[in-house]
Amino acid sequence: MVERQANEPDLDAIFGALAHPTRRALLEQLAAGPASVGDLADPHDVSLAAVSKHLQVLEDAGLIEVEKDGRVRRCHLEAAPLSAAFGWLTRYRVFWEDRLDALAIHLENEDQ
Structure with missing residues (x-):
């Protein structure tokens, strides 16, 4: 079983x-910027x-950090975990682009 380092983001949770x-x-x-829980809830039908x-x-x-100021909870975005998820997706995007390019070349060669 592979274990994550303490400072690595949990991609499953993300x-x-x-x-x-x-x-x-x-x-x-x-x-767009930090917001209170009430402000975040307003546009949603929940x-x-x-x-x-x-x-x-x-x-x-x-993905977010919540700060309490009296009775108000203010949330703000934490971008680092999103960056880790993007990096993981990018590796596989490159992999599939390479595979599809190789398939296209193979199909072109078969046609000739």
């Missing part, structure tokens, strides 16, 4: 968090409790 459309929408909102649960998943994945 991709799991990104798997839900509401959580992706919350991240898009936070890309309860404040449901938004809080989505935010907890994002926080557990390291």
